[in-house]
Amino acid sequence: xxxxxxxxxxxxxxxxxxxxxxxxxxxxxxxxxxxxxxxxxxxxxxxxxxxxxxxxxxxxxxxxxxxxxxxxxxxxxxxxxxxxxxxxxxxxxxxxxxxxxxxxxxxxxxxxxxxxx
Amino acid sequence: xxxxxxxxxxxxxxxxxxxxxxxxxxxxxxxxxxxxxxxxxxxxxxxxxxxxxxxxxxxxxxxxxxxxxxxxxxxxxxxxxxxxxxxxxxxxxxxxxxxxxxxxxxx
Numbered sequence: 001x002x003x004x005x006x007x008x009x010x011x012x013x014x015x016x017x018x019x020x021x022x023x024x025x026x027x028x029x030x031x032x033x034x035x036x037x038x039x040x041x042x043x044x045x046x047x048x049x050x051x052x053x054x055x056x057x058x059x060x061x062x063x064x065x066x067x068x069x070x071x072x073x074x075x076x077x078x079x080x081x082x083x084x085x086x087x088x089x090x091x092x093x094x095x096x097x098x099x100x101x102x103x104x105x106x107x108x109x110x111x112x113x114x115x116x117x
Numbered sequence: 118x119x120x121x122x123x124x125x126x127x128x129x130x131x132x133x134x135x136x137x138x139x140x141x142x143x144x145x146x147x148x149x150x151x152x153x154x155x156x157x158x159x160x161x162x163x164x165x166x167x168x169x170x171x172x173x174x175x176x177x178x179x180x181x182x183x184x185x186x187x188x189x190x191x192x193x194x195x196x197x198x199x200x201x202x203x204x205x206x207x208x209x210x211x212x213x214x215x216x217x218x219x220x221x222x223x224x
Contacts, residue, residue, distance in 0.1 A: 025144075035213070037161075044204065044215060044216070044217045044218045045153075045155075045161065045204055045206075045215040045218075046215070047212055047213045047214065047215065059211065059212070061212050062118075070195075085139065095160055095161075102208035102213055103151055103163065103166050103208060104151075104153075104161070104163060104206070105163045106171065107160035107161060107162075108160065109160060110160055
């Protein structure tokens with residue numbers, strides 16, 4: 001079955017960077033692209049970016065442009081999301097989600113990133 | 118960027134009753150609209166795509182309708198597990214955008 005397993009919770013200081021990984025299994029990795037969505041405490045869903053798992057091409061939300069980088073390792077069947085220059089407002093649960101025509105049918109379990117001094 | 122507006126923010130309904138949730142887009146989506154359910158502490162789950170097609174395994178009490186800019190999610194007879202937050206999501210244009218969510222709570 002399709003599984004997306006994300007890395008564990010992180011605590012970071014303001015100004016630092018964080019990398020969250022998302023390991024895929026149960027399907028052909030390069031047949032689907034991957035999105036990243038985040039959710040601040042008590043808030044809604046916010047789309048961050050997308051990667052084409054074949055070419056490595058990416059698209060990012062204007063809001064995160066310049067701070068977010070999504071990469072993939074095809075041999076490891078893993079997608080990575082790095083967010084830099086962290087601030088307290090970046091405290092959130094970060095999700096990877098497998099896309100089919102931008103429909104997010106499968107989601108990882110989420111990774112809590114806490115930014116605190 | 119397309120703006121998605123959901124209403125109401127909170128909906129209080131008794132178990133066994135019908136719930137109707139709305140989602141409006143700032144421009145036409147044709148039928149490129151999905152609905153997700155999120156229970157506390159869980160990742161979102163895709164319920165409906167193409168405005169009205171249920172994902173495999175989603176009960177028939179969930180139905181979606183609408184096209185263009187106005188969409189509706191109806192839950193015909195609420196079960197205890199249906200009390201959650203529901204998000205609409207447009208995937209017609211970049212960037213993908215979610216509505217702010219409707220919290221469905223027990224009356």
